[in-house]
Amino acid sequence: MTLSEEDYIKAIYHLSKDDKGNVSTNAIAAQMDSKASSVTDMMKKLAEKDVVHYKKYQGARLTDKGKSYAAKIIRKHRLWEFFLVEKLNFSWDEVHEIAEELEHIKSEKLIEKLDAFLDFPRTDPHGDPIPDKHGNITKVEKILLSSAKNNEKGIVIGVKDSSSDFLRYLDKLGISLGKEITILHKEPFDNSVMINLDGEKTSISALTANNIYLKIN
Amino acid sequence: MTLSEEDYIKAIYHLSKDDKGNVSTNAIAAQMDSKASSVTDMMKKLAEKDVVHYKKYQGARLTDKGKSYAAKIIRKHRLWEFFLVEKLNFSWDEVHEIAEELEHIKSEKLIEKLDAFLDFPRTDPHGDPIPDKHGNITKVEKILLSSAKNNEKGIVIGVKDSSSDFLRYLDKLGISLGKEITILHKEPFDNSVMINLDGEKTSISALTANNIYLKIN
DNA sequence: CAAGATTTTTAGAAATGTCTAAAAAATTAT
DNA sequence: ATAATTTTTTAGACATTTCTAAAAATCTTG
Structure with a gap:
């Protein structure tokens, strides 16, 4: 190809x-x-x-062939992103463009060795699952923060929008993968959500809430 | 480009x-x-x-611009080769083709971070010098094994031919970078060279001797 | 359900990088 | 130094990938 x-x-x-x-x-x-x-x-x-x-x-x-091929490209993209963040200390908003190039490198052996070197990560720096070498993806149950109910507590496990702008904004808010968030109140007027993050009350916009995935315990 | x-x-x-x-x-x-x-x-x-x-x-x-551009490509190629061997455990005969692809990845930041991650290596897995970020190459004094004199002692610091076939042959002979070799006798008949390697007497062909670089102490 | 709007395809053209065959220039050898 | 040989360039073609403009098909709506 x-x-x-x-x-x-x-x-x-x-x-x-x-x-x-x-x-x-x-x-x-x-x-x-x-x-x-x-x-x-x-x-x-x-x-x-x-x-x-x-x-x-x-x-x-x-086709099935196409899906399998796509999964291999996604696998490469996400493994390289993980490498860039975990080994080369890039931040999560910088890696997409570089991985767009790296994902086209052909060698199968390279990617299997990279996978082993990284200790077989399951998700990339944005929380997206890394397909295994056969193209299988493990689906994780997740909901959008915007659809969480009052008093629900969850862990940030992914983002829907992974643009640099959004990711840098999350950095500014102090939101990153693994953070625990409690939904305090949803404001009907503008659909903003009041949350508890690190013991602090923070209000996040509807748009922001609609781009953060949570795992509910 | x-x-x-x-x-x-x-x-x-x-x-x-x-x-x-x-x-x-x-x-x-x-x-x-x-x-x-x-x-x-x-x-x-x-x-x-x-x-x-x-x-x-x-x-x-x-042109100067062209030389500088070339040095950057060579730098990327050799850093990636070093990464493949040192971090991903490829052998020195497997890395050239993969690095041929990786050398075209554009990001400057990527290559500077990779350099730091690898702890600023000076040579690639075949002994070739890695240009610094400005394109400068440190030249190392070296001679071909074929032109070494009797009783001279040297360290293997590079190869002229870095084809897979030759590198795998060197593996078979037990010759790798850093090995000490003493020239025992040069045979005028076929220009083969009798050497001492790891305490063993070995004869190597003229062609082989003409593709191994030594640093003489 | 027919007219208008939208979507999709086709036709033709341009840019990139390659090739073959023929022409032109340079080199070599008598 | 001229003829033969080799090297290099030019001319024209082809494959890829893209685009614009126009035509065709499909969808939407009064």
Whole structure:
């Protein structure tokens, strides 16, 4: 697979995470920051290679082969992110772009040795699960902070938005993976949430609350 | 710079290591395993970008900008090789191909952090010096084993040929970086060399002796 | 359910990097 | 120094990946 093909496979993977339907040409173009016509061309090529199911005017979805390939790219991306943060001391908002390049390095042996060197991490620095070498992902039960109920207590285990801006904002708030958060009160007026974090009362906006995943004990 | 441009820059760098003259179009084509016409095209492009001096029918050589760029690629290549061997337990004959890919990862910050993580190594797993962040290379005095004199004693500090085949052959012979070798006798008939290695007498061929660098105490 | 709006595909073009074949320049050898 | 050989460049083509503009299909809505 070329670099470009791998990027399209990843895009389709991310767009079809939850629902199992087809992904539209326009949705892929938006995700890739390219044009619908380019997507159509690439879908024909990927269908030829048997990594997507594609029918004119009906969008695309990954075949089993495509899903397996996507999982391998995601695995590489997340292992490299873990390496960058844990070994090279990058912060969690800096690693995505670099991992976007590293994820295309081909060697299987490299990635298995890296996995062992890192002591087989289960999640990346943003809490996202790292697929195993067969492409299997362990799903962890999690809810959005915004949908937690009053008096519920949870551990921060992930973020929905992992843009640098959001991650740096969380740093400023003192929110990081593993932190315990108690929901004190949800404000109906603006859907902001009053929480207890490290013994302090803090109010977080609806948008922020909608991008933090909690594991409820 | 694109991947392909970087590969051409590297090729010219390697071809003009010793002598300062221009490198011929055909020599570059041979090194790159491509055709002379492709080289001509690329030289025009690289001259435009001011990384090579190029005049029709007279070959090319790197500009200062080109040399600096080449040194950065070499630095990345050799740091990654060191990482692969020292941290991921690859053997010295396995790392070249993987480093060929890793050397194109762009982030400067990545490479400075990697350098620090590896504790600022001075040479790669084949004994070749790692340029510093400014592109400066520390030259070490060294001679080919084939040109050492009888009764001279030296430490293996590098190899001229770093192909997998040669490196694996050295493994079989028990020759690795840091080993002490004493030249016992040079056979005029076939230029083979009788050496003392770990207290054992061993004969090595002229070709082998011509690809091992020694530091004489 | 037909007209308008939107989405998707097709057609044609550009940029990159490569190649083959032929022409041009440089080198070598008689 | 001229002919033969080798090297290098040019010209034209092809594969990839992308784009714009126009056409075709699908969806939406009064």
